[in-house]
Amino acid sequence: MLHLLRLNLVIYFAALCASCGALLYAGMPVLRSIALAAMVAGLLQLATLAIIFFAWKWIPGFPSLVFPNIAGRWEGTIRFTREGQAAEAAASLDVEQNLNVVSLVLQTDSAESETIVVYPRRLSNGRRELLYVYETRRKEGKPPPFYRYRGTAILRIEDRHSSLVGTYYTEQGGTGTVSFTRSA
Numbered sequence: 001m002l003h004l005l006r007l008n009l010v011i012y013f014a015a016l017c018a019s020c021g022a023l024l025y026a027g028m029p030v031l032r033s034i035a036l037a038a039m040v041a042g043l044l045q046l047a048t049l050a051i052i053f054f055a056w057k058w059i060p061g062f063p064s065l066v067f068p069n070i071a072g073r074w075e076g077t078i079r080f081t082r083e084g085q086a087a088e089a090a091a092s093l094d095v096e097q098n099l100n101v102v103s104l105v106l107q108t109d110s111a112e113s114e115t116i117v118v119y120p121r122r123l124s125n126g127r128r129e130l131l132y133v134y135e136t137r138r139k140e141g142k143p144p145p146f147y148r149y150r151g152t153a154i155l156r157i158e159d160r161h162s163s164l165v166g167t168y169y170t171e172q173g174g175t176g177t178v179s180f181t182r183s184a
Helices: 009-026 030-058 063-068
Strands: 072-082 083-098 102-107 112-123 126-136 148-158 161-170 175-182
Touching: 009 030, 030 063, 083 175, 102 126, 126 161, 148 175
Parallel strands: none
Antiparallel strands: 072 083, 072 175, 083 102, 102 112, 112 126, 126 148, 148 161, 161 175
16 A cells, blocks of 8 residues: 555655755765765655654554554355356455555355455555456355455445455456445
């Protein structure tokens, strides 16, 4: 989710320009000014990243400025069509999240799905969503054995970060919707 933190790059660029300008004004040679300014800006950027990591973990409300903290257990329903009939299955979703990584593990009675890649994004209207690719495999003892497939999903974060709602499709052409509410 660091791609959502543009502030760090702005601070780096501003520090680079300001320190380079000050050094040039003080009469330092151009190449030496640029090298020293880059070092100062780099140190400032590292300090900024450290502060951001600290803030993510320890300052309430800070994660919402970057991307809502959705870590925890979610309970919900998967709705899909099978053999021309509408069906649904109860599911649980475990989300692990920090400033670098989001990981989702979805479980139903017959299958388990793990994240391959997740891309959190902030839309221009202020909404947040996750785009992710997953792999699903049947649980041991459930037919057909060793059955695996991949799919993609889009989950929107709604109701003040208390629900996840979205759509998915699989590489076999299956489609459906999902809805989850935070349980823990």
